[in-house]
Amino acid sequence: MSIFEYNGSALIAMVGKNCFAIASDRRLGVQLQTIATDFQRIYKVHDRLFLGLSGLATDAQTLYQRLVFRHKLYQLREERDMKPETFASLVSAILYEKRFGPYFCQPVIAGLGDEDKPFICTMDSIGAKELAKDFVVAGTASESLYGACEAMFKPDMEAEELFETVSQALLSSVDRDCLSGWGGHVYVVTPTEVRERILKGRMD
């Protein structure tokens, strides 16, 4: 069994028109036993930047704490928030530092950059950045997620349509994965507001 399949996770981020959506499942398991159905995988770094961490839950929480620490130091020094591209480079550097004994995490970073242009990015567990213009996925359900997103994605979707697409892609993919599911947690971020929604899914 792979270390990534110990806790189970599903993450997806998608770009729309001047907005982005980031979504995750809510299950936390220990191999095949479910121990929580409200586990938080998506963290807010600052108002316009969200970080999702899939993979081993303990490494995800540790990595999140380290990144928030570095971001707070940055805020104190620079007196402003980090841009998403800069944050992605920071995460990549922190992961690559542990190249030969890595964190078992795959981060998904989504944020609004300059002029509220949406930015999404994912990395493997040693920090190889993948900047996409449409969608990025991570987690145990990633193969289904790739397929679902390829089929359902359209460029320049508005916030409501983007929410619908992301939710359908997430729920249909986790339905075919034993290790993730138990509902969904979706954040849709536009320049004026953040809409956080909890989805009802199959509880198996």
Next chain:
Amino acid sequence: MSKAAVDLPPKGGFSFDLCKRNDMLAKQGLSGPSFRKTGTTIVGLIFQDGVILGADTRATEGPIVCDKNCEKIHYMAPNIYCCGAGTAADTEAVTDMVSSQLQLHRYHTGRESRVITALTLLKKHLFNYQGYVSAALVLGGVDCTGPHLHTIYPHGSTDTLPFATMGSGSLAAMAMFESKYKEGLSRDEGIQLVVEAICSGIFNDLGSGSNVDVCVITKGHKEYLRNHLLPNPRTYVNEKGYTFPKKIEVLMTKITPLKERVEIIETGDAMEE
């Protein structure tokens, strides 16, 4: 956390503190992750005025394509570019690191970087890690001593060649080069040959795919032709889009309005001495 200094910006280099834990997990049967590789076909050739580099754009994670349009031709210096195959994080990190070292060297010496400098910095680093930093590179550029093309293997050995291929598609690409390469190619002939070699990798090697990137470097000038050829477009797009039969049920909605970002522009006087 054992020491307070653990989380301050590190002095640089790798940190091995999670290795013991990862070994313990591996012994319990939880195998490690597969890293993103860049399966790849990368090529380079020397033509009459300089160097042409080419690469495909597929990044794989095991058997899955995780990036259909990644960039494998990395910037090293204004006159030097490097294509990378192998573990994606390693190629990106090593080329970024040597690119910064070359920039510092340029500031220090006041001269244009030489390809041989980049070559030595790369091979020293890779040999130092005995092949564990899995980056196979094709380095090309034009400096004051002329055009140069080198290949660098993950263990640190290098070759200097008039035409070179690396990656899983290297045999397919080398077949094209061996049959059609000649000295003194013109720019268009060179680009044509590089494109044919990459296409041969794209269509015959499963680890390579998507589009062709080309980079032409001549004395004092470079042209990075990103997505020069797109032989695999997505032709099956449904105009109507996707209609979802089942409705999404939402249990809870929370709306947080975002404050408008205010930029404070300093208008006061500069500090007095």
